[in-house]
Amino acid sequence: MNLWILNEFLYFPDNKAEYIPAVLEMAIILILCILVFNFFRKKAKRDLEKTREIEEKIFKEKNSSHK
Template identity: 50%
Template sequence: MFQSLILSLFLYFPEDKSEYIPAAISFAIFFVACIFTMRFIIKISKREAEKAKELEERIEQNEATQKNS
């Protein structure tokens, strides 16, 4: 009895399927926003990786010139 009460709070399947339309629209909006956010994060990550690689190369060059002198 208690389990069916708990499940009835979370499971709601409306008879009128048009009630799914607002949920589908909000899902689509958030899904597109998630895709753009992930692409933005990947772009920034690649940019930061390039900066780190350049910094590493400069440090290696400085160490090499200090060893030679």
Template identity: 45%
Template sequence: MMEFLYFPEDKTLYIPAVISLLIFVIGAFVAMHFIKKASKKEEEKWNQKYDNLKD
């Protein structure tokens, strides 16, 4: 039928794939955290700079 799909009988072969997937997902969350943190700092700098011009 679908010979191009391969599902191994030995399910332990899935372990390295799951581990690498978890590493990349955790890395994505960590990167997103740092991006949001840096973005918030930039927003505060921008607000301080341009809010002073209003007064």
């Protein structure tokens, strides 16, 4: 691919104040991503604990029925 084709799509503004909305949007999206990631981690941890409890319950019932 010719590099001159990409040059038409690049835009670097002379007024650096035009970067402010992009930086704010990027910060908001980054914060939201971190919050969602932490939510999924906590949810997965709770689900893992519930699964372990159910497995222990099933294992105890299985062992008590064999005796």
